[in-house]
Amino acid sequence: MKKINLPQAAKLTCPNPVTVVCTQKPDGSTNFATVSWWTYLSFNPGMIAYAMAKTSYSGEMVRxxxxxxxxxxxxxxxxxxxxxxxxxxxNTDKAEKFNIELADVEGSSIKIPAHSRVAFQCCLKEYHEVGDHYLYICEVEQVYGDEEKEALFAWNGYSQLRPAK
Ligand SMILES: Cc1cc2nc3c(=O)[nH]c(=O)nc-3n(C[C@H](O)[C@H](O)[C@H](O)COP(=O)(O)O)c2cc1C
Incomplete structure (x- = not known):
C-alpha cells in the first residue's frame, strides 16, 4: 500500500452514502443540503449523526x-x-432552483423531496466541533421508508451521483 490523503481515500471507499439534510429557514421554507458524512449511532434509542462544514447554512438552521x-x-x-x-x-430557494417536488411529513413544518427512499425525522440532541466541521448528533423521532425508490450513492469521491447497482 502507498500513503494517500483523505480525499483520495474517499475515492477508494466508493460508493459513498448520500443524504439530503432538510432544515427550516426563517421564512418557513425548507433548505436542502447534500451530505455524505452521516452514520447510524444507536437503535435504542434511535440516533444518527452527520457532519457539516462550520460555514454551512443548514448547520446554522439546525442549531x-x-x-x-x-x-x-x-x-x-x-x-x-x-x-x-x-x-x-x-440566498437561494433550492427547491425552486432545482425543481424539487416536495412532500409533507406528518407533524413537521419541514418538507422533504418527494423522491426519497428513507426519511429520518430528528431533533438535535447535541453538536460538537470536529476540525472544520460540526458533528450533529440527533435523536430519531420517526422513520419513513419507500422501498420502491432506488437510493443514490456518490461515486468517484463525491463527484458523481448514481445508484449502487
Ligand atoms: C455528493 C456530495 C456530498 C457532500 N457531503 C457533504 C458533507 O458530508 N458535509 C458537508 O458539510 N458538506 C457536504 N457537501 C457539500 C454541501 O452540500 C455544500 O457545502 C452545500 O452548499 C451546503 O449548503 P447550505 O449552505 O445550504 O447548508 C456535499 C456535496 C456533495 C455534492
Missing part, C-alpha cells in the same frame, strides 16, 4: 431550530441533489 429531517434521496433527483451540494441556501 437554531433543533429540528432536521435527514433523507436518502431517490435516483430520479440525482441532478437536483448535486445542485443542493454546490449552492448555499443562504
Amino acid at each position: 437554531e431550530n433543533k429540528k432536521v429531517i435527514v433523507t436518502i434521496p431517490g435516483a430520479e433527483i440525482a441532478d437536483a441533489v448535486k445542485g443542493c451540494g454546490s449552492t448555499t441556501g443562504r
